Each structure stands twice: as C-alpha cells, then as structure tokens.
Amino acid sequence: MSEQNLVTTEHLNNGVEMPRLGLGVWKTDNASAKQSVSEAIQHGYRMIDTAKQYGNETGVGEGIREGLEKSGLNRKDLFVTTKVFNGDQGYQSTLDAINGSLKRLQLTYIDLLLIHWPVDGKYIDTWKAMEQLYRQGKVRAIGISNFDVEHMRNLLDHADITPVVNQMEFHPLQQQKDVLKFAQHAGIQIEAWSPLGGGEVLDNPTLQKIADAHHKSVAQVIIRWDLQRNIITIPKSSHLERIQQNADVFDFELTDAEVETINNLDEGKSSLWYDDFAWHNMKGEGIPDTVDTWYDSPEDYDK
Ligand code: A2P
Numbered sequence: 001m002s003e004q005n006l007v008t009t010e011h012l013n014n015g016v017e018m019p020r021l022g023l024g025v026w027k028t029d030n031a032s033a034k035q036s037v038s039e040a041i042q043h044g045y046r047m048i049d050t051a052k053q054y055g056n057e058t059g060v061g062e063g064i065r066e067g068l069e070k071s072g073l074n075r076k077d078l079f080v081t082t083k084v085f086n087g088d089q090g091y092q093s094t095l096d097a098i099n100g101s102l103k104r105l106q107l108t109y110i111d112l113l114l115i116h117w118p119v120d121g122k123y124i125d126t127w128k129a130m131e132q133l134y135r136q137g138k139v140r141a142i143g144i145s146n147f148d149v150e151h152m153r154n155l156l157d158h159a160d161i162t163p164v165v166n167q168m169e170f171h172p173l174q175q176q177k178d179v180l181k182f183a184q185h186a187g188i189q190i191e192a193w194s195p196l197g198g199g200e201v202l203d204n205p206t207l208q209k210i211a212d213a214h215h216k217s218v219a220q221v222i223i224r225w226d227l228q229r230n231i232i233t234i235p236k237s238s239h240l241e242r243i244q245q246n247a248d249v250f251d252f253e254l255t256d257a258e259v260e261t262i263n264n265l266d267e268g269k270s271s272l273w274y275d276d277f278a279w280h281n282m283k284g285e286g287i288p289d290t291v292d293t294w295y296d297s298p299e300d301y302d303k
Contacts, residue, residue: 004250006044010232012164013187016141018112019079020227021247022047024193024236030059032238037063039240041078042071044247049167049193049234050105051083051116052097057104065106080107081167083116083145084130090122094129098138113139114167118151124158131161143167145193149182156186165189170231171197172207172222175266191232196222198271206265214252217245224249225262 009017023040025033025048033056037048041064050060064078082105088097101110113133115126123144130142143165144155156162166183168176170192183190196202196219207218214221219235223246226233235246254262 004227006247007046010189010230012141012189013162014141014164016111016164018141018165018189018232019045019047020232021045021223021249022049022079022081022232022234023243024049024234025056025060026051026054026193026236028054028056028059028236028238030056030062032056033059034063034066036238036243038067038070040243041067041073043240043244045243046077047079047081047234049081051114052085052088052101052104053083053116057082057101061105061107075107079111080105081112081114082110083114084126086117086119089115089119089126091125091129094126095132098133102138109137110139112141112143112165114143114145114165115147117146118144118148118155123151124155127155127159131159134161141165143188143191147179148176149178152179152182152186152188162186163188165191165232167191167193169194169270170226171195171201171271172204172225172262172265173197173201173267173269174271175263175268177266189232191234192226193234194271195226195233195235200271204265206261210254210258210261213258214254216249216252219246220249220252221254222262224252224254225259228254228259 006019006021008020010020012018023036023045025036028036037060048060050057082101084094084097088094113130115123133139134142141164142161143163145167147166166188168179170176171194180190202218207221211218211221223233223235237243237246
C-alpha cells in the first residue's frame, strides 16, 4: 500500500514539486469557490487550480486567504495554478494579464501558469511572455493546457523552456493516448481536467463494479486510477462531503488488471463536444454569448 497523501508531489521537469491531487473550480462562482477552496485547504488539499476564464479568481483568492489562516499554513505550503485567458493571449497582453490574476488571487506569485487554450497565431507569443514571467520569478513554473500533439511539436520548436505540464481532458472515456504519449516522451507531466468526466462517467457499470470491490465510490476509483497512472488530477466539487471523499483515496490500491480494464474504457468521448462554449474555445474562436456565466472580453474579468 502506498504511503501517499494530499501532500505527495510530482517532480516537474524544472525541479518544482507539484501536489498530485488538487481541487478544481471550473463552473464554480466566486462565493462557492471561496467556500470550496477554504474548506479544501482546511481538509488538507495543497493544490488549487483556477483560471481567469472561470471568472472566480477573486473567490479563489479569498478562499486561499481564509483556508491558510484557519489551518495555520503559509502561502508556500500551497500550490496555485491559474491560466492565461484566450482574450489575453499575445506577448504584451500576457505580461500585463498576470498582474490582474495576482491581484484577484491576492498573491505575489503563481506556482503554475498555463496557456489555457492554444489560440491560433498567438500561443507562441504567449509562451515567450510566460518564459519572461518565469525568469522574473512571478511564476514558479509554466505549462500548457489543451494542446494536441501538433501544438506541442510547434511549441517545442519555438520554446526556450519546455512546458512542465499539459493539462488536458482526461477521464476513463477520454484518454487522448497520443497526447499522453507525446507529452510523456517530451518530459511534460500530464494533468487531468474533468477527471470525473464532469460527473458523467460516474454511472459507468464497469467502474461501479470495481468501486464495489474496494468499498469505494466510482469517483474515488477514477482519482485513484489517475494517481496510479502518475497523472496529476483536480476533481471539482462544491460539496464538502465530496471534497473530503475525493481526497480519501490513499487507503486502497487498484490491481494492475483493474487499471488495465479502466484503460480500455477509452471511447475518445469528450464531455466538451456538446458544449458550445468549449467547442468555440477549442477552435480559438472566442467565447459565445450563450453561456451567461462566462464573460465576453478580458476587461470583464478585471472587475
Ligand atoms: P458537485 O460540485 O455538485 O459536487 P469533474 O471534476 O470531472 O469536472 O467533475 C465534477 C462534477 O462531478 C461536478 O458536477 C461535481 O458535482 C461532481 N462530483 C465531484 N465529486 C463527486 C463525487 N465524489 N461523487 C459524485 N459527484 C461528484
């Protein structure tokens, strides 16, 4: 049985240690983000993942402040990720945008800054700015998100610094094996977003059977599978009981056969293809008006 816990880290390619299990806050408003983040820190979580695009950096910042205070921890005990908003991509705009994120998060540095999406024609310039922010010490590590193999190849052709992480959609039904293979070969750590498939994987009968065998929930089995695959994972929940449950994954181990069974569930099925917002972003077309909790322009996020 492994002796891991919420403090256990993965060694990134620049020497920075990143906790392997953290809290995601996508689709969480400011008030709820504050509460979830504060409760998660008090419950032992040491890594929080947000983005300007989520519109909740302010709530996350308040949650971090409260969580650290109530648990008697310091800023350095926590690992905070945020991302460069599509509308901010480009060299100077990325340099400028970090100040807004730092202010909203009430932080003096970011642990990990990611390019949120590979916006066509811009992501190389964005990366150059992030390399600069890294050299300035405003961020401890820089990485990418939602990059496919071609995006990674192109970035590596132009980059001075190899990304530490590619955060991608990864769950039993969507495993993007080509991306995983390329990233791992290049020394880029994979981090799973929507590890529970946005909740849609939780009624899968195969996973339920494995969960029953371990007296665990399907969510716990998936998180455990991520950890055993050395994939950093950030399940999202706005409920304390689930936040606790999702961290209670260090007292059991999946067998090799169970890991293999889950590996074989891959259908290449993204939870995004049905989502107007995400589809437009994937194609770098900006944010449609139809999703009312998401803002249209970078300025809206600076409020
Ligand atoms: P909620 O926030 O209401 O708890 P993902 O991280 O893949 O995006 O999945 C997040 C979704 O899964 C959210 O809808 C969240 O709901 C739900 N969820 C998170 N943890 C659990 C859990 N342990 N059991 C059931 N549903 C969960």
